[in-house]
Amino acid sequence: MTDSPIPLFKVFMSDKASGSVSKVLSSGYITQGPEVEKFEEVLKNYFSNDKVVTTNSATSGLHLIFHMLKEYGLGEDKVKIDTALDHVLTTPLTCTATNWPIILNDINLRWVDVNPENCNMDLDDLESKVNKNTKAVLVVHWGGYPVDLDRLREIQNNFYQKYGFKFVIIEDSAHAFGTKTDKEMIGNTGNISSFSFQAIKHLTSVDGGCINFNYKEDVDRAKLLRWYGIDREENRKDFRCESDILNVGFKFHMNDVNAYIGRMNFEPVTKDLLKKHENNGIYYNDKLKNIKNVELMDYSNDYSVPFWIYTIKVKNRDRFMEHMKNKNIIVSRVHERNDKHTATKSYQEDLPLLESFIDEMVCIPVGWWVGEAEREYIVESIKEGW
Numbered sequence: 001m002t003d004s005p006i007p008l009f010k011v012f013m014s015d016k017a018s019g020s021v022s023k024v025l026s027s028g029y030i031t032q033g034p035e036v037e038k039f040e041e042v043l044k045n046y047f048s049n050d051k052v053v054t055t056n057s058a059t060s061g062l063h064l065i066f067h068m069l070k071e072y073g074l075g076e077d078k079v080k081i082d083t084a085l086d087h088v089l090t091t092p093l094t095c096t097a098t099n100w101p102i103i104l105n106d107i108n109l110r111w112v113d114v115n116p117e118n119c120n121m122d123l124d125d126l127e128s129k130v131n132k133n134t135k136a137v138l139v140v141h142w143g144g145y146p147v148d149l150d151r152l153r154e155i156q157n158n159f160y161q162k163y164g165f166k167f168v169i170i171e172d173s174a175h176a177f178g179t180k181t182d183k184e185m186i187g188n189t190g191n192i193s194s195f196s197f198q199a200i201k202h203l204t205s206v207d208g209g210c211i212n213f214n215y216k217e218d219v220d221r222a223k224l225l226r227w228y229g230i231d232r233e234e235n236r237k238d239f240r241c242e243s244d245i246l247n248v249g250f251k252f253h254m255n256d257v258n259a260y261i262g263r264m265n266f267e268p269v270t271k272d273l274l275k276k277h278e279n280n281g282i283y284y285n286d287k288l289k290n291i292k293n294v295e296l297m298d299y300s301n302d303y304s305v306p307f308w309i310y311t312i313k314v315k316n317r318d319r320f321m322e323h324m325k326n327k328n329i330i331v332s333r334v335h336e337r338n339d340k341h342t343a344t345k346s347y348q349e350d351l352p353l354l355e356s357f358i359d360e361m362v363c364i365p366v367g368w369w370v371g372e373a374e375r376e377y378i379v380e381s382i383k384e385g386w
Ligand SMILES: Cc1ncc(COP(=O)(O)O)c(C=O)c1O
Pocket: 057, 058, 059, 060, 094, 095, 097, 098, 140, 172, 174, 175, 195, 196, 197, 198, 207, 208, 209
């Protein structure tokens, strides 16, 4: 169909961003300044959540969240890692960026199995694994498809009845910018949510991320900790010298150049591109049904999902990948499971559900660059067989 391959990911950079970023570059203010504030305002509006804190990446954001869980506690109840036995329950099917911050904060983790019907955390397995040492549950909305948050809250409430506190729910929403369930928007669910604005995400600021909190004290603390522990808003005698620092912090803040690019990309992404991702997903849900050697995920029609990746299960995956390569269509598993690395050997446990489909799953192009002709070609190429 085309001479050049249909990519699995593509960087979206608006003309507005690339055409006018030099204004910021030559403004004399290129690190954190007014542009960061403006981008945060745009994000707060979008999520209808006034507790948004930007960072220089989602990885930094997650590192900050787990640092806060370890050192200070999160939420109104200040749920905190108190003993070496305390742990975070998490999914292994994700980017290393999800789980490495837990390990680097020296917090115990336990893997939860993965639901073969949507690649999200298996909530039955979660329910069987929570215990008094569970301080947080970290979920990923794989490909943008939301975890069943009602069920997750039910597990959290039952947990509360039993143990007298609620584990913190942290959503790694790096794939889920713009996702809405029938009731709520990811980023405003009452949980802590982490987004990525890295190059190939729906909305890019080149690199960047944000954390959406739901508790004001966490916002204030995160703002201090993202910049050395220094209060940027304090009145100072000498403008260069901070006053007393209570707690040491990181250098995780977003800068004005990234914030400006993010803000300039925001409108075309939210007004146009997300819908293209969503429509391509809806198209595949229909057109890839009943094809030999292909099994689809069990996606609900009640949700609005601008799929970041579209995952299917195929027999003879290596042959499928070779076939798609010959058709000039880029496909990939995208993320290696985190639990099989040498670095995570000590956490290993049996995950039979993940085992049952890991050799079959693969992701096909679904983003804004996949037009009607491209998606038809992708479906026809799959129908041809391999
Ligand atoms: C699920 C998930 N979490 C976190 C990240 C990290 O994002 P960032 O590159 O902004 O640190 C990624 C990046 O791809 C991701 O896919």
